[in-house]
Amino acid sequence: MATMKRRQQGWMAVLLFAAIAMGGFGSNAAERVSLGESSRSATFSERLGDGHEYVLHARRGEVLTVSVDGPAGIYFNVLPPNGEDTLANSSVTGDNRWSDTVRHDGDYTVRVYQARAATHRGRDPAFTITLALR
Numbered sequence: 001m002a003t004m005k006r007r008q009q010g011w012m013a014v015l016l017f018a019a020i021a022m023g024g025f026g027s028n029a030a031e032r033v034s035l036g037e038s039s040r041s042a043t044f045s046e047r048l049g050d051g052h053e054y055v056l057h058a059r060r061g062e063v064l065t066v067s068v069d070g071p072a073g074i075y076f077n078v079l080p081p082n083g084e085d086t087l088a089n090s091s092v093t094g095d096n097r098w099s100d101t102v103r104h105d106g107d108y109t110v111r112v113y114q115a116r117a118a119t120h121r122g123r124d125p126a127f128t129i130t131l132a133l134r
Contacts (some may be wrong), residue, residue, distance in 0.1 A: 006076060015060070020025070020089050029053075030053040030054070031053065031054050031055070032055050032056070032111065033050050033054050033055065033131055034055040034056075035044060035056065035131070035132075035133055037095060038112045040133045040134060041065075041130060041131065041132035041133070042130070042131050042132075043128060043129070043130045043131075044129050045126065045127070045128045045130065046126070046127060046128075046129075047071055047124050047125070047126055047127075048070070048077050048112065048113075048114055048123075048124055048125050048126070048127055049124055051111065051112060051114070052111070052112045052113075052129075053109060053111050053115040054109070054110045054111075054112075054121065054129070054131060055107050055108070055109050055110075056104065056107070056108055056110075056131055057105075057107050057108075058102045058105070058106070058108050059102070059105050060102060060103060060104055060105050061101060061102070062080070062101070062102055062133045062134065063102075063133065063134045064097060064098065064100060064101075064108060064131075064132070064133055065097070065099040065101065065130075065131070065132040065133075065134070066078055066088065066097070066098050066099070066110050066130070066131055067096065067097045067098075067127070067129065067130045067132075068090070068097075068112060068127055068128070069094050069096065069127065069128045069129075070125055070126060070127030070128065071087070071125045071127075073111055073114050073115065073123075073125070074112065074113075074114055074125060074127050075089070075091040075114065075115075076088070076090050076098075076110055076111060076112045076113070076129070077089050077090070077091075077110070077111045077113075078098060078108060078109070079108065079109040079110075079111070080102070080103070080104060080106070080108060080109050081104055081105075081106025081107045081108060082104050082106065087100065088100075088106075091115075095117045103117070110129070112127065112129060
């Protein structure tokens with residue numbers, strides 16, 4: 001019985017962490033990023049606000065790279081077009097850069113956010129994000 005209660009508490013902690021981490025991401029509209037043929041990267045410098053979402057089209061076999069520079073507490077997720085699990089979650093890894101070969105053609109979404117508590121305290125840090133395809 002005690003083991004079951006610990007398991008339930010563990011799952012509740014995981015769910016609470018996920019809710020807090022994702023809760024900082026607001027309802028801002030996604031920004032479509034079009035990368036030119038000669039320059040296959042784009043860099044944006046913005047204030048975080050309620051969060052940002054960038055969508056870019058990638059083809060299978062291309063290497064997608066995401067790099068975010070800013071103060072501690074700014075995180076990003078990379079989501080694939082087919083609804084599979086998150087490809088990258090910097091709030092778990094602690095990394096501010098991620099790169100991998102994409103497995104599917106389609107629109108990949110990069111979400112930049114901070115924990116809900118920081119948003120509620122009025123924190124609105126500046127950050128720079130670079131998105132690249134090679």
